[in-house]
Amino acid sequence: MITDDDKALINVVLKKMSDAWAAGDGTAYAGAFLEDARYVEAPGFRAIGARMIADRHQAVFDSFFKYTRIDGDYPTTIQSLTSNVVIVHSEGNVVFPGETGKKLPPNGIISMCLLKTAGEWKIASFQNTPTGKFRGIKFFIRFLRSRIYLFANKPGKTEAN
Secondary structure (H helix, E strand, O other): OOOOOHHHHHHHHHHHHHHHHOOOOHHHHHHOOEEEEEEEOOOOEEOHHHHHHHHHHHHHHHOOOOOOEOOOOOOEEEEEEEOOOOEEEEEEEEHHHHHHHOHHHOOOEEEEEEEEEEOEEEEEEEEEEEEOOHHHHHHHHHHHHHHHHHOOOHHHHHHOO
């Protein structure tokens, strides 16, 4: 029901989100969302509206996720519901400084509903569900390793920038 051009435009939205995450820019990250979008974060908090999505992500980018990026190299399926509504099914992971995303198993299952309005695709709803055995422990160990990496390397030279 959607065209190859639409699929390409949807992938541009996903790439902009990834780039905004790597830049630590909450406003740019939320730019992929409708003004009244819903975002269910991995810990279970529901952010309502692009402004809240931007603010909550900026707080994360300025704290323990500073210098991280998201890995978008997992299989992504675009499920067309109508000519202007799709669901994107994917997986993801936060990649800490010093890590290579290709070596990491995904730690989240992601579902997004996108709406095409005025010729532009925007995210209406985003659900991030944590997954993986011992996810929390592995995530914490990876975080600690990244702090050691950052201590030994200047942040401006990390792979996450």
